[in-house]
Each structure stands twice: as structure tokens, then as C-alpha cells.
Amino acid sequence: PNKRIILGVETSCDDTSLCILEVTDSSSKILSLNSFNQDFLLMKWGGVVPELAARSHVKALPPLLDVTFKEAGISPEDITEVAVTTHPGLVGSLLTGINLAKTFAMMRNLPIVPVNHLFAHLEAIHLTEEVSYPYLGLLVSGGHTAFMWVKGPNEMDVLGNTLDDAAGEAFDKGGKLLGVGYPAGRIIDDLAKTGDRKKFDFPISYMRDRPGKMSFSGLKTALRVKVQSMQPEEVKAELPHLCASYQEAIVQSLRVKADEIIEKILEKKVNGFTTPIVIGGGVACNSRLKEVFKERYKNVHVVKPIYCTDNAGMVANWASRVPDLQVPFPECLSLDARSRY
Ligand code: KG4
Numbered sequence: 001p002n003k004r005i006i007l008g009v010e011t012s013c014d015d016t017s018l019c020i021l022e023v024t025d026s027s028s029k030i031l032s033l034n035s036f037n038q039d040f041l042l043m044k045w046g047g048v049v050p051e052l053a054a055r056s057h058v059k060a061l062p063p064l065l066d067v068t069f070k071e072a073g074i075s076p077e078d079i080t081e082v083a084v085t086t087h088p089g090l091v092g093s094l095l096t097g098i099n100l101a102k103t104f105a106m107m108r109n110l111p112i113v114p115v116n117h118l119f120a121h122l123e124a125i126h127l128t129e130e131v132s133y134p135y136l137g138l139l140v141s142g143g144h145t146a147f148m149w150v151k152g153p154n155e156m157d158v159l160g161n162t163l164d165d166a167a168g169e170a171f172d173k174g175g176k177l178l179g180v181g182y183p184a185g186r187i188i189d190d191l192a193k194t195g196d197r198k199k200f201d202f203p204i205s206y207m208r209d210r211p212g213k214m215s216f217s218g219l220k221t222a223l224r225v226k227v228q229s230m231q232p233e234e235v236k237a238e239l240p241h242l243c244a245s246y247q248e249a250i251v252q253s254l255r256v257k258a259d260e261i262i263e264k265i266l267e268k269k270v271n272g273f274t275t276p277i278v279i280g281g282g283v284a285c286n287s288r289l290k291e292v293f294k295e296r297y298k299n300v301h302v303v304k305p306i307y308c309t310d311n312a313g314m315v316a317n318w319a320s321r322v323p324d325l326q327v328p329f330p331e332c333l334s335l336d337a338r339s340r341y
């Protein structure tokens with residue numbers, strides 16, 4: 001009787017993703033989740049080109065829609081609401097998903113839930129396990145790096161963030177300097193497995209006078225200086241060690257800031273901190289990050305890898321948890337995209 005069937009749409013950056021989530025009073029089940037990524041395009045350009053990303057979404061959405069419904073074994077008429085990422089993100093990219101959502105809404109006068117991409121990343125933890133509120137969220141992706149105090153699905157206070165590059169950006173830009181390919185996070189993670197993380201000394205930015213504030217741009221510069229001081233063959237030979245040491249600096253920067261937030265902002269002792277910590281976003285896939293955080297803190301929960309990088313599962317999931325935020329038809333037709341958080 002109270003069954004909701006949510007179509008989730010994610011097009012905020014370079015991944016095109018659709019999901020159908022079935023929600024009853026007692027359960028929540030993904031019927032299908034399909035994504036298309038533009039990594040081949042990005043590989044060529046070494047990063048996201050907004051204009052190309054938006055055009056790629058437009059091309060990818062129709063076939064993706066087709067497989068997503070086929071796989072779920074339902075028809076478009078069965079959808080009861082649409083969830084779409086509206087902010088933050090690249091406006092041109094966001095608009096492609098928003099237009100799809102509006103088309104659906106118009107077909108059967110459906111409501112739309114405008115989804116906050118960052119909140120969705122952290123709340124994706126509930127796709128695989130229940131974590132109680134409040135929790136300390138660490139969102140680490142290609143576009144964002146932030147610590148949040150999460151009191152509910154739509155109640156998050158920013159406790160700390162980066163002043164320049166995001167952690168994922170540090171991986172990707174570092175990977176570019178090392179010539180390992182794009183996106184570099186996973187490649188560096190793999191290469192680092194056979195490397196010595198103590199071999200090279202990369203700086204950790206403490207910014208002691210600015211609790212919660214992070215910076216990754218100095219680290220990237222340090223890697224550039226190091227690489228320029230080496231012969232190309234030497235860089236090749238030392239690649240696993242360079243990756244392991246560079247990755248370690250990123251991970252330890254996050255760990256240092258987590259300690260600082262727990263002690264200085266939340267005023268708790270690290271070893272007595274039993275509040276859940278939830279880690280989400282693309283960089284949450286990083287094996288060393290998981291290892292270090294699980295070793296250091298008591299109650300660490302990491303979003304499952306398939307729900308870490310941009311995906312529509314997290315979008316539909318977030319919408320399922322905030323039924324009050326549904327914008328009814330026809331007001332939903334005036335929903336707009338926003339680049340900022
Ligand atoms: O969440 P996401 O898909 O996109 C944004 O919303 O930004 O995150 C993508 C980022 C990329 O920077 C990628 O290099 C990074 O996540 N990433 C990783 C790993 N897998 C993906 N970084 C470190 N280690 C990984 N295993």
C-alpha cells in the first residue's frame with residue numbers, strides 16, 4: 001500500500017547514473033542501478049571539461065534509461081517520484097538530469113526531490129548499514145573535502161573543509177605529475193600497495209591556528225618539485241614508493257584534521273570517541289585511508305565502494321529518507337540547478 005518507487009538521477013559532474021529504488025514501510029531495495037562514466041574523455045583531456053561533460057550526459061541518458069527500466073522489470077508508469085541532484089555541481093551537467101526529471105514529472109504529475117549531492121554521498125552509508133545520528137561525516141571526493149556534523153539526513157553542519165584542492169583532486173593532480181593516468185586515485189592506491197610509504201617525505205599541512213581547515217595544494221607542489229629533480233627513468237623505478245609516500249601524506253593530513261576536530265571542536269578525547277564516523281565520496285574507496293581510520297578510531301563506517309563514487313543509488317536513497325522535501329507537481333517544474341553548496 002505504501003510503496004514508493006523512486007527514479008534517481010545523478011549528473012552533477014562527469015558520471016551519468018540512474019537508479020530505481022523500491023521503498024516500503026519496512027524495506028528499501030535497489031531494483032537497478034546503471035552508470036556511464038566519461039573517463040575515456042577525461043583521459044584525453046586530463047580532467048573534466050564542463051561543456052563536454054554536459055554533452056556526454058545528454059547522449060548517455062536515453063540508452064541508460066532504457067536499460068535501467070528493463071533491468072528493474074518495471075515501466076515508467078510505475079514511478080511515484082523522481083529524485084535528482086540539483087546542487088552542488090557543474091550547472092550545465094546538473095541541468096541535463098534536472099530536465100530528465102521534469103520530463104518524468106510532467107508525464108504523470110509526479111513530485112521531484114531536489115537532492116544535495118554532498119549529503120547524498122554521506123547518507124549512502126544507509127544503503128548497506130544503519131548508522132545512528134549524530135555522526136561525524138568525512139566526505140572525500142574529487143570536488144569536495146569536508147568534515148560534517150550530521151544530525152539527520154538534511155541537517156549537516158560543516159566542521160571543516162579544504163581551502164584549496166579536494167583530496168581526490170590531490171590524487172588526480174599527483175597522478176598527472178607521475179604520468180599514471182586519470183582518474184588517478186585508484187591507480188595510485190594500487191601502485192602504493194608495493195611501495196614504501198616512508199621512502200619520500202611529503203609535507204602534511206597542519207594549519208594549527210585554523211582548526212578544521214585543510215590544504216592540499218602545497219603537497220602537490222612538493223611532488224612536482226620532487227619529480228622535476230629526478231630523471232624520468234628514476235621516477236619510473238620509484239613509482240610505487242612515490243605513490244605510497246604521496247598517498248600517505250594525503251591520508252595522514254585527513255587523520256590529523258579528524259583528531260583536531262574531535263579534540264578542539266567536539267571537545268572529546270580521541271580514544272574515548274565512540275560517536276560513529278562515516279566516510280563517503282570517491283576517495284573513501286582508498287585502502288590506506290580505511291586502514292588508518294579503522295585503526296585509530298573506534299566506530300568507523302565506510303560507504304561501500306559502488307556507492308562511493310558518483311551514483312544515482314545514493315541520490316534515490318537520500319530522497320527516500322526525506323519525504324518532506326518532495327516538491328509537488330507543478331511547482332517542481334521550476335526547480336533549478338545550483339553550482340554551490
Ligand atoms: O565522488 P566522486 O566520484 O566524484 C566527485 O563527486 O568528485 O570522486 C571521484 C574521486 C577522484 O578524484 C578519484 O581519483 C577518487 O575519487 N578515487 C580515489 C580512489 N578511487 C576513486 N582516490 C583514492 N583512492 C581510491 N581508491
Ligand code: ZN
Nearest residue numbers: 121141309310
Ligand atoms: Zn560526488
